[in-house]
Amino acid sequence: MLQTPPSFTPLLAAREQDLVQNFVFCGDELLVGEADLALPGAFVCAALGIPTADFLPVGLLDEAYCRVAWLPKGTPLPEGVRPRRLRTLFGAMEESQLAVAGRAWQIAEWARTHRFCGACGSPTTHVAGERCMRCPACGHIAYPRISPAMMVLVRRGPEILLARHNNSPTRFFTALAGFLEAGESIEEAIHREVFEEVGLQVRDLRYFASQSWPFPHSLMIAFTAEYAGGEIRLDENEIAEAVWVGPGDTMPAIPPRGLSIAGHLIEAHLPGR
Template sequence: MPITKAPDKPAYWLILSRNKLVRIESQSTLFFARHTELQFASEYIDSAVRIGEYRQTECFMLDMEQQEPDHHNAELIGLRDALISENDDAFNIIARAWQVAVFLRTHRYCGQCGSQMQRVDWELATHCHRCQHRCYPRISPCIIVAIKKQEQILLARGRHHKQGMYSTLAGFVESGESLEQAVHREVMEEVGIKIKNLRYFDSQPWPFPHSLMMGFLAEHDSGEINVDGEEILEADWYTADSLPVTPPEFSIAGRLIKAALQ
């Protein structure tokens, strides 16, 4: 996804301002327009980044960074709200746009010698011409697991969850760990139980800010729930007809919950 000259033909555009997405007149955050129609973001057109295709049409990202759009009908909406309000097809392209923007914002200077980095024009990377250090977007591997015990599923409320939201357990993979080792460690650390019959389910890029979630299904082996009180505040076993508020199904957590209960 190199830096690309804006096309003359209509394309889809995602425009970022601060840490939010721009929306006009409560329409989609994906603008279908020629770049000449985006007057409020015209000074950023030369920095357009092609981030893929949406509905078989090229899609570009413009990052206004800290500048707010000068448009009387513009509003800024959070990334989570945008992902929920858009259709499922838009999820990946919005997530990718945000991860690209975060990378470019945080790699202006070389981490090795401190010089200003330059964008590479044929791949998504930044390069230091002084010391030849090159950087690519960071991807942080995470595991997420749905644990079942007979007809019940373990759901937990984390410190950073919205009020009343319960979800499956998740955590970052540590250096030197396999995915499977990370699952067993996170489960033991967060709720104090052992699991068995661990099997891979699916994966999903997750732009908060640059995670790759790798999902697993597992069964309870032994032990009683004992939350760590730090990451996890509450956890319990739930049946399909007694579920608390859980993540939507466009998220891998929502799909894991549905798969486990089926």
């Protein structure tokens, strides 16, 4: 599952280090080598015109200092360098490096979108020792945005409920999921989302695990829940199909166990286990 590697230490201030990993985003895509997916070195960063002051500290991965910078989409790139969406690097880039890339992207996106105060429009300044932007004019502060989202696998005896979402690029059948609304607890969001999306009531919510999901700044919080009542009634704006799957039933295509928490959640509760 994509998660922060044990050998990673976050940093809030730049540091001198012999080994440096430069995570450079052009728009919402990571710059990598065309041939080997290598991160840009000093020569490429110089060719791109990125001053050292534009890099933001991310942390230490083993002995390497990781930092991030961003460029506007459409910036001309040196030969041999190409932009890649993070999702396309699943299985192609080392998992620990990809996890740090996800963290770096969230930091870069926060810095890009908070150069000016959201309250009065004045330029912001970075607060030393914190991941924080402050407006010197009105005092408004802004931390990196984190959007909590719940995920829940509903169980009915030996069966589990799997759904295919309309906006899914993979067309996998997976657990239900949705973002929390202002003022909601995670548990309230689960009850609301399950009823809204498939018309069911649930009970006995149990925490499974959580995962940072940098698309662009989600925190996935996964649960199981027991079926409490109702018949499947789809919100056709959100859900294309929803089915109960039990022992002996043909399993539809589900997320693989790997980088996403969804695959781990489903595999841990497969019918018959």
